[in-house]
Amino acid sequence: MMNLVTMAKVVRTVDGEWKSTLAEEILERWGYDRGTVFYYRASSNFLFVFKKAGKRYFLRFSDSNEKAYSQIESEMNILEYLRDQPICVALPVRSNNGNLIECIEADIGTYYAVVFEALPGKQLEIEELEEDDFHAWGNHLGRLHKIFKEMPAEYRSGRKDVQDQLDDVFKNIPDYETAALKEFDAIKHWVGALGRSNENFGVIHYDFELDNLIWQDGEIGILDFDDCMNNWFVADIAYALRDILKTRDDMENPFVNAFIAGYQSETQIDQLLVKELPMFIRMHNLFTFVSLLRIIDVPESMDLSEGLINLKEKLKQYIEKYRNSFSS
Structure with a gap:
């Protein structure tokens, strides 16, 4: 934002x-x-x-x-x-x-x-999805990743790498955000231990949530590649399923299993990295937290509309939520 x-x-x-x-x-x-x-x-x-x-x-x-x-x-x-x-x-x-x-x-x-x-079809809310829909959701992400794996390397060069993103995040965490800095250290150490290969790392969408999907007759149209970057493919799965992946216990959720089964029907998945889905969500939460700090950084004298004032207050609540999660 x-x-x-x-x-x-x-x-x-x-x-x-x-x-x-x-x-x-x-x-x-x-x-x-x-x-x-x-x-x-x-x-x-x-x-x-x-x-x-x-x-x-x-x-x-x-x-x-x-x-x-x-x-x-x-x-x-x-x-x-x-x-x-x-x-x-x-x-x-x-x-x-x-x-x-x-x-x-x-x-x-x-x-x-x-x-x-504009794509024909409709958007769905997560409450509307059945297991078959989660399977289709995962299938289309797997199809996209399969294409990205085969895409010529020059298309990757213009997109940010996750390491660049981490470097930017560190530069923009204020010194007083001690919990966020501690979280950054944990994420940095974890990322440093992850391996990269053509099968587990490449261009991802990184915003493959329902807001960016249009459903029609069993097919799913994909919107908004603005956030696509070089990252582990599993990071796309983590962000897509973040609303139902709160703890490691949620890995056994039948909807999660249906999504991953759909994904695997199109391309391979690194099973060791699948176990790290909660950590990929933590990394994205840290990215979002730092981004929100920048978004609301406006002069007190700035004349904002009522709508933007309300948005600022809502974003402050999200910031506090993320801040508390770093401390837990």
Whole structure:
């Protein structure tokens, strides 16, 4: 998620009908049906839904101070590779200039924008899933990882490595966060003992949760490769199943077993690393904790909307939850 100061600049352009002149200005590069551009959400990027010739699309853009052009470019390269693979993903759409990424110099900042096709189908909540659905969920992640394992090495070079992420995390943990620093030391020691191979380590999605999946007729479409990075493949499983994997005892949950069985129907899995799923969740929790500290780091004098004030308070609660988990 982006810093709240960055978020506030764009949110201020959204009116009471969820329309934004900034979003419409950006979409001039692609074209759109007038009156169809609406604010959808803001997290690590700004997202707007719109129609062009009656067809539904999504506009995604980010502040240049939050995200490097090269990071988005490497994501687009991976998606272009996946275009020809046996898997359904939300694909980028070229602008009228023939570009997958457009750079927009607006009055309030510089933004990098992309447009994606909207996938048909619906999103599901975890309470709606049966064992067969968990099997399908795992199957599609296994299929994606199988493709990533066979993907040429040059596609990996533009994505961050988990070690880089750990280095960034350490630099951004304040000295007074003693529990988080202790947790970092434990995670660093644990990571140092893990082996890497082409079968257990490579590009992963790293946000393979239900919010980024579209279900239709037994197939699952995948959204949002913004967080993809070089990490252990098991880390993708850990993040996907984090809501039902609270302790090592949960490894025997039939839903977890169904997910892993579905995964194994497409590609191999390192069984030793599967036993480390709870540790991979701890590592992601530490990443999230440090990210949240940065997000809410705004001047006290900053004039935030009521919605962003409420969001800040909610994020503070998450921070405290993670902080307490490090101490337990």
